[in-house]
Amino acid sequence: MRIETRTVGDVLLARVEGELDLSTAAAFREAIDRRLADGAKHLVLSLAGLTFLDSSGLGAILGRYRRVSERGGRMVAADVPAHIVRLLSLSGLQRLIPTFETEAEALQNL
Amino acid sequence: MDAERVVVEFPSKPENLALARVIATAFATRLEFTVSETEEISVAVSEAVSNAIIHGYGEDPGVVRMELAVVDGALEITVIDRGRGIPDVERARQPAYTTCEDRMGLGFVFMESFMDELSVSSAPGRGTTVVMRKRPEREGRDRAATRERLPEQ
Numbered sequence: 001m002r003i004e005t006r007t008v009g010d011v012l013l014a015r016v017e018g019e020l021d022l023s024t025a026a027a028f029r030e031a032i033d034r035r036l037a038d039g040a041k042h043l044v045l046s047l048a049g050l051t052f053l054d055s056s057g058l059g060a061i062l063g064r065y066r067r068v069s070e071r072g073g074r075m076v077a078a079d080v081p082a083h084i085v086r087l088l089s090l091s092g093l094q095r096l097i098p099t100f101e102t103e104a105e106a107l108q109n110l
Numbered sequence: 111m112d113a114e115r116v117v118v119e120f121p122s123k124p125e126n127l128a129l130a131r132v133i134a135t136a137f138a139t140r141l142e143f144t145v146s147e148t149e150e151i152s153v154a155v156s157e158a159v160s161n162a163i164i165h166g167y168g169e170d171p172g173v174v175r176m177e178l179a180v181v182d183g184a185l186e187i188t189v190i191d192r193g194r195g196i197p198d199v200e201r202a203r204q205p206a207y208t209t210c211e212d213r214m215g216l217g218f219v220f221m222e223s224f225m226d227e228l229s230v231s232s233a234p235g236r237g238t239t240v241v242m243r244k245r246p247e248r249e250g251r252d253r254a255a256t257r258e259r260l261p262e263q
Contacts, residue, residue: 019128021124021127021128021156021160022124022127022156022160022163022164023123023124023125023127023128025212052128052131052152052153052156053153054153054156054157054160054213054220055157055160055213055214055215055216055217055220056156056160056212056213058213058214058216059212059213059214060212062214063212083146083149087153090219090220090223091214091216
């Protein structure tokens with residue numbers, strides 16, 4: 001699992017590639033939290049490269065949502081593969097974390 | 111043991127989850143599952159094995175056993191641990207019930223949603239056995255037809 005990040009104003013854009021499960025959830029949490037600590041308020045998770053997600057991954061995503069919300073920020077997802085959208089929806093996370101087709105749309109909607 | 115059964119045992123470490131998923135999905139190609147169904151199987155396996163690692167063994171090292179078979183045209187996956195066991199299986203299977211914060215209590219929910227049948231037997235101190243079955247919806251159809259079901263990117 002790899003994360004590539006970029007800051008656009010007060011938005012942290014994080015591109016996640018690979019698999020998000022019990023073995024990679026901690027690294028995901030730490031990487032995002034470390035970069036959020038640098039001052040970004042909002043978070044865009046760009047997920048085109050996410051090939052696998054289960055409840056451990058969903059829990060890590062929810063944890064990031066809580067962290068961002070606590071600081072008054074918003075979290076959205078972009079470019080989400082169809083089967084991942086389904087998992088976000090089944091878990092109820094899609095109600096908390098809106099999904100957009102592209103990173104550009106996601107950034108515009110923050 | 112049935113000659114067609116595939117059995118794999120591995121240490122209860124998170125790094126072996128991907129291995130378990132790959133083995134299960136490779137085995138599943140014996141049946142005419144769609145890409146979506148295969149993804150569902152992958153999640154279900156990941157949940158069952160994660161349960162064994164987290165709840166079965168916790169911090170202690172243990173062995174997770176996964177058995178794969180085709181039974182009456184259905185994929186049957188069994189995940190066994192000899193760990194702590196579940197005191198109240200009914201309660202454990204309720205959505206959002208969880209003894210740890212990190213998976214939203216979705217382990218059993220996903221196993222039930224994504225597989226056609228799920229049975230859990232467990233006893234405290236003796237471990238847990240999860241048996242899951244799934245039958246392809248498009249049984250007997252031409253494999254070429256399933257390419258049309260690939261999800262849009």
